[in-house]
Amino acid sequence: MEAIIRVEEVSRVYHLGGRDVPALQSVSLAIAAGQVMALRGRSGSGKTTLLNCIGGLDRPTSGHIWVGEDEVTQLSESRLVQLRRQHIGFVFQSHALLPTYSARENVDLMLRLATVPRQERQARTEQVLQLVGLGKWMDHRPYELSGGQQQRVAIARSIATRPKVILADEPTGELDTATGQQILQLFRHIADVEGTTVLIATHDLAVDAFANEVVHLQDGRIVSFASA
Ligand code: ADP
Ligand code: MG
Numbered sequence: 001m002e003a004i005i006r007v008e009e010v011s012r013v014y015h016l017g018g019r020d021v022p023a024l025q026s027v028s029l030a031i032a033a034g035q036v037m038a039l040r041g042r043s044g045s046g047k048t049t050l051l052n053c054i055g056g057l058d059r060p061t062s063g064h065i066w067v068g069e070d071e072v073t074q075l076s077e078s079r080l081v082q083l084r085r086q087h088i089g090f091v092f093q094s095h096a097l098l099p100t101y102s103a104r105e106n107v108d109l110m111l112r113l114a115t116v117p118r119q120e121r122q123a124r125t126e127q128v129l130q131l132v133g134l135g136k137w138m139d140h141r142p143y144e145l146s147g148g149q150q151q152r153v154a155i156a157r158s159i160a161t162r163p164k165v166i167l168a169d170e171p172t173g174e175l176d177t178a179t180g181q182q183i184l185q186l187f188r189h190i191a192d193v194e195g196t197t198v199l200i201a202t203h204d205l206a207v208d209a210f211a212n213e214v215v216h217l218q219d220g221r222i223v224s225f226a227s228a
Contacts, residue, residue, distance in 0.1 A: 002033065003066075004031060004033045004067070004068055005031040005066070005067055005197060005199065006029075006030045006064075006065065007030070007053075007054065007063070008028050008063055008065070009026050009064070010028070010053060011024050011025055011026055011060060012024040012046075012049050012058065012061050013061045023049040023220050024046045024053070024060065024220045025220040026221070027050060027063075027217075027220070028222075029222065029225075032197070033164070034192070034195045034196070035198075035212040035213065036191045036198045036199075036200065037198070037199050037211060037212065037214075038200050038202065038208060038213070039201040039202070039217060040201075040207070040214060040216050040217070041203070041218055043203070045217040045218055045219060045220065046220040047169070047202075048169055051167045051201050053065060053072075054167060054199070055084060055090060055167045056072045056080035056083060056088075057084075060073060067164065067165055068087060070087075085113055087164045087165060088163050088165050088167060089159055089160075089161070089163040089166040090158055090166075090169075091155055091169070092154075092170070093169060095154035097142045097150060097154060097157075098142075099141065099142050101141065102141055103134055103140055103141075104125055104129065106153055107125045107128060107129060107153070109157075110157050111125065111160050114161045124160055125138075125160065128157075128159055128160050131156065131159075132152040132153070132155050132156045133152060134152050146179075147179065148175055148179035148182060151172075155171075155186060155187070155190070162194065164196070165196070165199065166196055166199070167201075168198065168199070168200045168201065168202075169201045170202055170203075171183055171184075171200060171202070172184060173202075177206070181206050184204070184206055184210045185210055187210065208228070213225065213227050214226045214228070
């Protein structure tokens with residue numbers, strides 16, 4: 001199967017107070033379209049650094065990364081902005097929704113940024129909010145929603161533009177166990193229904209049940225790789 005994300009020999013060294021911190025050391029992996037991959041490892045193992053490098057929010061010190069046809073590690077900043085708007089959805093631990101916007105308006109904003117025409121925007125917004133189970137909550141603002149529902153809005157927002165890839169960094173970090181499980185299950189459902197490739201960085205063991213592959217990072221290196 002064709003890989004949608006390819007990471008080849010990626011290293012990232014941070015310079016901190018005259019000291020070199022190797023956050024990633026020669027990491028290589030490939031993810032096929034429609035797969036869910038869990039990136040596990042304790043705090044400081046390099047998960048966020050790897051997601052940021054794949055999403056073009058950070059640049060590796062060496063190595064190469066492709067998302068679809070694009071070599072992320074070769075793109076200019078303006079092309080990276082374009083790539084992120086069109087092909088990559090981000091979900092973070094804290095949902096970062098606009099507080100005065102309804103669920104619908106939060107999702108619509110992403111489509112406006114991607115210059116999707118108004119007619120299409122409305123249909124797609126309703127489709128993704130229904131997909132994440134918020135059909136009845138579309139006109140509610142974040143403070144009127146539970147933590148799990150807010151994260152569902154963030155997920156709806158991340159998939160609205162039909163990105164090839166979703167990068168989720170500790171998406172269950174602020175949720176209770178049961179709600180966290182439902183969110184992980186939702187990522188699985190989105191991968192199955194929309195064909196989106198999902199990479200989830202987490203230390204939540206529950207993710208294993210929903211992932212096709214589980215990669216273990218330790219001190220910036222991949223120490224194990226398991227397929228479900
Ligand atoms: P994780 O997401 O698994 O907790 P990170 O990718 O955040 O791990 O961090 C990996 C390593 O890189 C850690 O040692 C961390 O302290 C270091 N690090 C991360 N970001 C920076 C930064 N901006 N400047 C310096 N060191 C950093
Ligand atoms: Mg992190």
